[in-house]
Amino acid sequence: MADIKILTESELRQCVSLDRALHDRIEHAFSQLEQGDVVMPPVLSMDLPSVNGEVDVKTAFVPGMDNFAIKVSPGFFDNPAKGLPSLNGLMVVLSAETGIVTAVLLDNGYLTDIRTAAAGGVAARHLAPASVQTAGILGTGVQARLQLKALLLEREVQRVRVWGRDRDKAESFAQEQAELHGIPVTVSESIEALVLESQVVITTTPAREPLIRADWLHPGMHITAMGSDAPDKNEIAPSALAAAGYLVVDRVSQSLERGELRSAVAAGVLRREGPFTELSAICAGTAPGRTHEAQITVCDLTGTGVQDTAIADRALQVADIHGLGTLIHS
Amino acid sequence: MADIKILTESELRQCVSLDRALHDRIEHAFSQLEQGDVVMPPVLSMDLPSVNGEVDVKTAFVPGMDNFAIKVSPGFFDNPAKGLPSLNGLMVVLSAETGIVTAVLLDNGYLTDIRTAAAGGVAARHLAPASVQTAGILGTGVQARLQLKALLLEREVQRVRVWGRDRDKAESFAQEQAELHGIPVTVSESIEALVLESQVVITTTPAREPLIRADWLHPGMHITAMGSDAPDKNEIAPSALAAAGYLVVDRVSQSLERGELRSAVAAGVLRREGPFTELSAICAGTAPGRTHEAQITVCDLTGTGVQDTAIADRALQVADIHGLGTLIHS
Numbered sequence: 099m100a101d102i103k104i105l106t107e108s109e110l111r112q113c114v115s116l117d118r119a120l121h122d123r124i125e126h127a128f129s130q131l132e133q134g135d136v137v138m139p140p141v142l143s144m145d146l147p148s149v150n151g152e153v154d155v156k157t158a159f160v161p162g163m164d165n166f167a168i169k170v171s172p173g174f175f176d177n178p179a180k181g182l183p184s185l186n187g188l189m190v191v192l193s194a195e196t197g198i199v200t201a202v203l204l205d206n207g208y209l210t211d212i213r214t215a216a217a218g219g220v221a222a223r224h225l226a227p228a229s230v231q232t233a234g235i236l237g238t239g240v241q242a243r244l245q246l247k248a249l250l251l252e253r254e255v256q257r258v259r260v261w262g263r264d265r266d267k268a269e270s271f272a273q274e275q276a277e278l279h280g281i282p283v284t285v286s287e288s289i290e291a292l293v294l295e296s297q298v299v300i301t302t303t304p305a306r307e308p309l310i311r312a313d314w315l316h317p318g319m320h321i322t323a324m325g326s327d328a329p330d331k332n333e334i335a336p337s338a339l340a341a342a343g344y345l346v347v348d349r350v351s352q353s354l355e356r357g358e359l360r361s362a363v364a365a366g367v368l369r370r371e372g373p374f375t376e377l378s379a380i381c382a383g384t385a386p387g388r389t390h391e392a393q394i395t396v397c398d399l400t401g402t403g404v405q406d407t408a409i410a411d412r413a414l415q416v417a418d419i420h421g422l423g424t425l426i427h428s
Numbered sequence: 429m430a431d432i433k434i435l436t437e438s439e440l441r442q443c444v445s446l447d448r449a450l451h452d453r454i455e456h457a458f459s460q461l462e463q464g465d466v467v468m469p470p471v472l473s474m475d476l477p478s479v480n481g482e483v484d485v486k487t488a489f490v491p492g493m494d495n496f497a498i499k500v501s502p503g504f505f506d507n508p509a510k511g512l513p514s515l516n517g518l519m520v521v522l523s524a525e526t527g528i529v530t531a532v533l534l535d536n537g538y539l540t541d542i543r544t545a546a547a548g549g550v551a552a553r554h555l556a557p558a559s560v561q562t563a564g565i566l567g568t569g570v571q572a573r574l575q576l577k578a579l580l581l582e583r584e585v586q587r588v589r590v591w592g593r594d595r596d597k598a599e600s601f602a603q604e605q606a607e608l609h610g611i612p613v614t615v616s617e618s619i620e621a622l623v624l625e626s627q628v629v630i631t632t633t634p635a636r637e638p639l640i641r642a643d644w645l646h647p648g649m650h651i652t653a654m655g656s657d658a659p660d661k662n663e664i665a666p667s668a669l670a671a672a673g674y675l676v677v678d679r680v681s682q683s684l685e686r687g688e689l690r691s692a693v694a695a696g697v698l699r700r701e702g703p704f705t706e707l708s709a710i711c712a713g714t715a716p717g718r719t720h721e722a723q724i725t726v727c728d729l730t731g732t733g734v735q736d737t738a739i740a741d742r743a744l745q746v747a748d749i750h751g752l753g754t755l756i757h758s
Contacts, residue, residue, distance in 0.1 A: 106758035142472035172527030197502030204758035428436035428534035
């Protein structure tokens with residue numbers, strides 16, 4: 099009936115990568131959320147305890163874009179023991195005009211990885227202090243690497259501290275990232291020491307018990323919490339969230355259900371009604387970014403469908419220009 | 429990372445078609461719903477009024493099947509004016525063990541069409557009277573054709589009456605279906621006459637106002653209502669639903685939200701708590717089918733993810749046997 103473009107992970111890696119242009123694109127997509135004509139339904143979330151897995155489906159329809167994406171993200175946590183990655187998935191791209199499938203992006207989670215990091219970059223752009231001597235990274239996985247890269251695209255950072263539950267992985271991370279970015283990256287013995295030293299802290303863990311306590315916060319610091327994306331995860335102690343001078347989330351409804359707001363509301367230290375600021379309002383200019391040097395800012399990211407649609411649309415544009423992909427007639 | 433099989437609509441048409449074997453398969457999938465270990469989250473539903481469209485995403489994880497499907501069903505209702513079908517879409521198939529994408533079924537809605545009809549066949553198998561002189565079909569579209577075929581696979585029918593808002597389409601339907609099945613198919617002037625004459629009535633319309641009234645029901649008849657799949661649709665008057673002696677639905681939670689139960693509960697003639705019987709219980713043998721000749725039975729079908737997973741799994745099995753499909757390495 100129609101020609102459908104199939105793009106593989108390696109082709110998609112040629113089309114989009116994590117850079118300031120992607121930050122701009124994701125920032126613009128967030129700003130469109132504020133126009134109120136974006137349709138972004140709640141996440142379809144499927145828990146599969148019998149196979150230690152989960153699947154999330156996210157989507158958003160953004161008027162003005164040629165296409166919209168429906169993103170399927172499975173996470174199967176016994177995979178690493180089988181030599182397979184936990185996370186993968188794909189994006190289905192539909193025409194915004196006819197709903198007909200225009201493309202299938204077999205990205206194995208690559209596009210999700212970089213659109214997630216780019217949201218961190220956008221948060222840093224608006225909320226990190228102008229001067230960052232030390233950045234602290236909690237976690238040593240893919241997002242730890244990508245979030246650090248996104249931060250470095252937005253701020254000059256003098257040194258990086260990293261903490262991970264697995265000391266060996268933290269050491270490897272430090273060595274690899276120091277070489278990659280040409281700045282000192284060292285392992286921190288404790289989360290407390292890391293937070294106290296850092297002007298920007300990025301949390302990228304699947305923690306179910308809070309890692310960051312309120313009494314470690316200090317004036318002028320910014321925290322981006324991107325680990326919690328499910329109702330049983332929590333990286334920031336409720337009291338620490340309540341102590342932030344400026345609390346920003348990517349989507350209030352999602353953060354209340356599956357992000358840091360959930361545990362803080364459950365603990366009774368925050369009210370469901372807020373006040374919370376959405377990152378989209380900052381991107382659209384209807385809410386401020388950091389307003390003064392001493393402000394303590396926290397941004398909780400749960401991941402939104404509008405990021406998926408934005409990166410899929412961009413990837414397809416570039417693929418068309420370069421003639422990448424396989425056409426299947428169906 | 430992995431080889432992903434891409435199957436086109438024409439290949440999928442070679443793999444599965446609407447026959448009694450498919451009824452068996454869908455019946456078995458429904459019966460597994462009763463075991464309580466199927467994971468079937470609520471439908472992700474996206475309304476897109478600005479483009480007169482909608483998208484539904486359905487899925488179900490069925491223990492024991494190698495794969496599970498995530499089905500994307502767009503409906504864009506300005507398409508026919510552009511010479512395009514309203515409905516299309518695809519299924520993404522994931523390994524039940526690792527969550528890795530194993531296949532993409534570019535079916536343009538074909539698999540949805542036949543798994544929907546097969547559920548009607550299963551409903552007829554258990555609920556239609558043993559002897560059906562006249563079957564009445566409301567609607568003249570794809571499902572009108574397929575539901576008739578499914579009924580004829582389960583019951584010997586002497587004649588068919590059809591009603592449609594568009595008289596010309598009804599005439600074409602009658603002529604085409606009479607030739608196809610070798611039985612008389614004629615157009616009914618009114619829905620009332622059609623219902624009064626028929627022992628089985630199948631409604632396949634997108635009606636927003638009820639078509640079937642309570643005082644037309646008569647002993648021994650069965651109605652399958654498959655048109656309503658959204659919160660603004662309604663084919664059976666609430667009082668007619670309340671008058672049924674045996675009320676069966678494919679999924680109570682879905683029918684309460686987007687099926688015939690919704691309007692009947694809203695009208696106050698049925699309680700949210702039921703009693704309602706799920707088709708899965710009948711398929712599993714924990715609830716009866718039709719219990720006596722004079723019983724008036726109604727079955728409301730909204731379409732479930734377990735049907736999608738069952739048909740996708742079957743299509744892939746056949747495709748593997750016949751070596752169909754294109755492998756993409758990603």
